[in-house]
Amino acid sequence: MPSSTPITPVILSGGSGTRLWPMSRPERPKQMLALTAEETMLQLTAMRATGEHFTAPIVVANARHADMVEEQLDSVGATAQALIFEPIGRNTAPAIALAALAADASNPLLVMPSDHVIADVAAFHAAIHAALPLVAEGWLVTFGIAPDAPETGYGWIKVGEEISGGVHRVAKFVEKPPRDRAEAMLAAGDHSWNGGIFLFRADIYLAALALHAPDMLAACQLAMAKARREGTRIFPDAEAFAAAPDDSIDYAVMEKAERVAVVPVSMGWNDVGSWDALHAISELDEAGNAHASGAAGEVIAIDTTNCLVRTDGMRVALVGVDDLIVVASGTDVLILPRGRSQEVKKLIEAMKAKPAG
Template sequence: MTQKIVPVIMAGGKGTRLWPLSRAAAPKQFIQFIGNKTLFQETLLRVSDPALYEAPVVLTNEEFRFLVAEQARELDIGLAAILLEPVARNTAAAVAAAATVVSKRFNENTIMHVLGSDYEIVADDTYFDCVRIAAATAAQGKLVTFGIQPSEPATGYGYIEGGETLATGARVVVRFIEKPPLTKAEEMLAAGGFYWNSGMFMFSVSCLLDELRTHAPETIKAAGEAVANAKTDLDFTRLDKAAFATSPDISIDYAIMEKTSNAAVVPSPFKWSDLGSWDSVWKSGSRDEYGNVAAGNTTVVNTKNSLIMTHGVHLAVQGMDDIAVIASEDAVYVGRLQDSQDVGNLVKMLAAAPSTSQLTETHPTSYRPWGGYTSVLNGDRFQVKRIFVTPGKKLSLQKHHHRSEHWVVVKGTAEVTIGENVQ
């Protein structure tokens, strides 16, 4: 039994519009953009108040499991569970699986807070006021979503029309609206009462399961069987692939929120961005007197209204306007900020060419339960790696018949086992 909210964090998405930092094997939720924490870590911190929240349940996939575990460890935040989705089935199946797990570990009256891990949110008093309104509304049997107060007639978001105001301060949902053309977005902004669909939800487990049984029976059946036949692997719970794969590939919005008569929306005026393009990263950043946002090792001269970021080499930018220059460990992107919505098409071109496809998949640095490694150099029959081991962790013993290894410890103290010898 718990009176606290159980946070459910969705961390399995793969984005390409923030290339070269975001890649298939390390998407934007696990990348540091502005500041020293990733979007996933910022999400963990928003649900870290033990007076309000239980430990989080995280849904992710096989490729990201070590990133999730390591980034939570860096913050010393314990996780209630890390559920691994064996195949991509959108958010309905993921939320249904999480609800099944939460109902078993707590009870069906528990309130779940479903959050994406790839948004930038300012978690101020206004934000937590909205969280408490949502929780109170969910406790009354409503399926609650957070509606962001629009700041512009954006065409990249879905919208929600709010109706009657409830006693808690939330509003009845009149309808959901797909991403509109500009003229329609302008009309809604002028009319008022319309909100951006944030992709965040709050509901009691019992209400959610009832709605899933009514509107998405195939989804809840697949999720229930996937949880019942799940396997435990280290700190991870592997949902059963055969069962999970039978779920329809649909979003939680489409599965129940657009069909239920119990939907409510909390008008949410806190700062929120889905960071879906380099232009949105620039808008959310702290700009200097010339309108520039710079992060990492940069020198910016005679440049305005630009985004300059590096995770590797020093960037020196001169005489530019409305430009994005983004450097990762092994690639650099240069383009106009106004064209940043088209980065996804560029990534498709890179992925289609054998010589550049790897640049869209992985970073030189990979993470493992014991730490990780960075590929420094790959040559003809040799490679050089920089390996970092978390204090107290160890790599497994290995035996190679046709390979020799030379290790140099450059920082810290290592205990090395070679055959029967421990040094």
């Protein structure tokens, strides 16, 4: 992946991952968990952007996870050049602005959520390589995920004319669509899923913010100017950062900027947004079951098919059941039919509403 200027990975690790409750919790969200491999999702994200073509990463995370983030990265040799700890969640556009302000202005930034799976890293690197010439010219590039289903939970991108090898102009960003529109876009073959991975120069992103979201840029600049610093740790000023509008990069910049490109790529991407999604990408036994346990846990399944079972402590035993999701963590146990794991968010809301005691 030749490039005269090394790429700076920017890892966004501020999410809470509540859809994977009870294992994912605010104090230890899904990117801090080893769900698909021995490494955690944060570690896997860092590991797919290492080597001679990449600088050390910049990580933007929740301040409560400071020690955990640092320990996890250090343990896989991905020590960050800067760890920026948000005092409050303000969505992706301000988070990326903090990273861009901390980076070398002319460096390409590879912005990656910390909780996604990419099975084909070589395909990902090839897409990055294809995008670099346009990035050097000042384009904002996103990576379009080759769709394999009429997903209503993702944003979509209409792929326009080809600009250079494998890189196309973005014709249109499409909000999360209703089912019939998703089916039509899938059938048309000229749309990609918006996976939330981006590549652009730091100075170009900041210039786009100055044009399209000047209040956000000003708040982030002040937050960084007044930040508390402890070695590589940066704690932006809370009051200044709270003034930044809560907005995604798509709304704040990508949908408004002129030179926006997309690289469609099939790279085994999955956002692991539910227990069902994890079952779909897990290694299954001969009965269609996916089960994994922590060091202290144990799973026993007899006459059981097509189930996902996870435990990090207690023993879980199943007999004569099909198509269930069973997750045990600490003192909490989740049981629901496969296919309904998106409804975990209803459980979270119900638990928040329930009076204590």
